[in-house]
Amino acid sequence: MTVVSGVTVKQLGEIALSLGMVEAMNLDGGGSSGLYYNGSYIATPGRLLSNAVVIKILNASPMTILLNSKPLFFDTEPYVNETYNRTLVPLRGITEALGASVGWNATTSSITITRFDTKLELRVGSATVLVNGKSEMMDVPVLLKDSRTYVPLRFITQYFGGDVKWIQESRTVELTINDATQLIEQAKQYEASNQYEEAEQRYKAILEIDTNNIFAAKRLAVIYASLSPDKIKAIKYYEKVYELDPKDAANVSSLAWAYYGNLQLNKAIEMFFIYDEMVPSSGIGYYGAAVCYSHYQKNDVESAVKYYQLALKKTLTPAQVDIAMTYIKEHE
Template sequence: MKIEIRTAKKSAKILVRYGIMNKVRKQGFGSKGVLAAAMLLLISAFCVYPWWETSAMGESDIKVKIDGETVVFQSGYGEPFIDANNRTLVPVRGALEAFGAMVSWDEANSMVIVEKDRTMVKVPIGNAAIIVNGVSVMNDTAAVIQNERTYLPIRAVFEAFGAGVSWDDSNRSVVVNSDGSGSDNNSGSGTNQPAVPGSTGNHSGSSADDKEMRAMWISYLEYMEMPKNEAGFKAAVDKMFDRSVELGMNAVIVHVRSHSDAMYPSAYYPWSIFASGTQGIDPGYDPLAYMVSAAHSRGLEFHAWLNPYRVTGYGTYWNQTAASNPVRIWQSDGDPANDRWALLHKGEYYLNPSVPEARALVINGIKEIVENYDVDGIHFDDYFYPTVNDKDASLCFDKPEYDASGSSMSIADWRRNNVNLLVKDIYSAVKQINPKVEFGISPAGNVDNLRRNDSYFVDIDTWMSKSGYIDYIMPQLYWGFERKDSSGNVAAYAYENNLNTWIKLAAKGDVKLFVGLNMANAGCNVSDNNQVSEWLRYNDIIARQVLAARATGKVDGFAFFRYAMFNSSVAKGEVENLVKVCK
């Protein structure tokens, strides 16, 4: 068979033997689609490491197996062969159609488009990259038209769909598993391994690796549904951790202090209401010790999750706080000097971030965790300052402290500095006790909101550009790919836009970037300014979010909110699709 393709803008000359053009017409393509369809019949390129020395194209004994079935290439599709550069090539259309993908040709942009299960992969000719759901993934080879044929970095394409790709030397077969299993997962440096065009690092592929964090958030909301006796609590923990492993997680982020309380015996905080059912009552065992041991026995990292300032709120109210709660003591001891160490704001109590004694309480509580338990990390979420209004005396929170401070900073920067003092001191305290323990924060995901002057007051720009604050940042990117703003445009905080914003922030320093994703959205009518919510139209959004983040090569892992949501019936499809890319 001899085929010649020459392209120049809108014209092309095609010489075809063995009736390829007739095959195209018989498949029902219109006259304008003949050229594109004929080209697709010719696209070949499964670029893998050379396994023999001959460079001549001839009768091939190389096979392609997809999910255990050997691909039979139709006449005219070509056969696997070794090219003059000692690269093994496999006809792409036959392979991808056997994989269940749709293949098309974008003539205007000179690229091949492959679609399957709502994943779209674009492969531009002459560009060392593929584009996976709009995210560019760099490769070590480019798609080219050479020697009258088009060659694609097809392994990267298969892996973009979550497939595993490997080389079976004994049977001289390229093996593709659509469930992601069996991948060689390297750069193709060995003689029995396929090359990996498009590999840019540990997290650029579509399947999980051992260095990538995949963490399950387990919050006090889970505790609310758990037994308050030792045997029942431990059994529930075992079930959660077993399920987390089953889902492909390698870490758990578990609430140990959500409301200025403790899931362990503390010298500074009362026992949590979630341990015994009553704040301040000893449950008779150490829940944290058991959870750390249970996690590690299953190969899970354990990150202790704390809310630094919250005292009351959903789950624990003022009438449920123990007499031993430090805030209740401050409010009832008759000493006016400590009355404002905690503040009542919109009906709930918070530690006052501007008070050194309040900061010391938080730091001491963290020290005792790192000193007494083999935790892998200390973790804060997005609960810092509440939303304030400095023009309203009932909502100005710690403005009296600012007024008394004589600070030359603006009140917003002063508040940010209060949080910075806490964060930096915690980092220092943790590292002095155990340098291996990581300290990380999971702020709200919309950067514009974080930089507002009336809420949060988290100084992400400082944390991520200067050393001595945090080891990792885990923004909560809880929006879909299609989230729109009020004008109907894709929002700045839609997933991919937001991801790129955080990647640029992370590039300012050495802080690890993890991404927080929200399984609570799955199957729900989440308001996103679309006619029908994206979360109702798709059941693979979170899986695609993981793939898109991995494709950047800049994301070190993920956390998923939260455990109970993974057992929701409406999230079943989303969970199943996520598991495919987590294991």
């Protein structure tokens, strides 16, 4: 016999299930527990009964719901609605499992479910759902059962980008949905082993789940800028990072040089000036602007000399100092 402490009634039930117990009853008097099994006490409770978990043999095999291969447990049972022949699950349980948040819109008297960039609005008794403001129809309404709100499992999962598979033999529902945290760890591992195409695929998948994931955008920018060069794509993701965090000075510098590398000189100069305002002690901003002005497509010698001179008054690398001084000397 195993003594388990510090668990909820629901957790104790899960433990009993994992041990393969049937027709078992756990009796908890608050300070101690008893276990009643197969007609007799295995352990006698030390106090009066306050709550219990009962596990019994069912006429049919219970439904199992797996999320990314891990079983889900709810405080109220999912069920198949015979009218619609659809699996319904408790609203709060499934949304928490999917990493979504639940709210209430008092203005429209509707339930809101939000996961990253996807927002659903539902009403009890209605099969209409607003997906990011666009009206769509489910083939089963949101229902109340025993004062609990139930939603169609397949539709809720698919609206958040997941896949649903029903296995009749084992009465199992398999849910598969991308998790940003897991994908980030996978992408990091692929990057560390120089498998950049695999890392790229996962970072893109993260942005499909969460378009505002700044880490994924940064890593894609780096991959396209240097590890798997593609200037246009590098600029796309540097711009994405700048949109999400305009105060990231390192990204501003990277974006400026990416513009320069793609001969978008006016944009590059603009970003170099922004960088100079952000990091006034560094000469990189003026230096980068001077490099752009000295490019043959602009050939603005006066501006190039001016900004090289200003850059020399700030912090530069020895190599940058040499380039600036050489240009100034050649164009005196």
